[in-house]
Amino acid sequence: MKNKDSLKITALYERLSKDDEQSGESNSITNQKKILEDYAEKNGYANLSHYTDDGWSGASFDRPNWKRLIEDVEQGKIGTVIVKDMSRVGR
Template identity: 55%
Template sequence: MEVHMEKDKKVTALYCRLSKDDGSNSESLSIRTQKAMLLEYATRNGFGNCQYYVDDGYSGTNSDRPAFQELLDDIRDGKVATVITKDQSRLGRNHIETGT
């Protein structure tokens, strides 16, 4: 499953995070499941130009995650129209910081 970004069009950011590595060097099953769920939701609800942002093996208690920081930068740069994630805890475990 591959998602391509269309040039000059804002993206629908599909953010996935898993806090513990599943023990393999490849992408975890949970991340694959989150990706499929988010893409299906986006497609069913008319959100196009999807781009994945994935932090596999990173804790939600810390916002110092590579894909999360890239997502924030893209939001600040006006590249993102919508962010979709499985639930708010994928963005972060600190509910006050996550809400901000």
């Protein structure tokens, strides 16, 4: 198992802006969750927790679940963060 401390969270971060919604199914929150869950399972990550910002632009880091994820990282609760691609983190 890659997550050495099984008590730590494997954070799965999804974001979709209103503009991304028009890009089609490949960027949908549901699709991102499936991709991340499949990757985590295939690679032995456990204790999964989703952090989802639906309808938030990547141009700002002032997103509620992004901020919660960062707080959890700083508090040592998270061992790994997985995203579909770097554009989900920010632009």
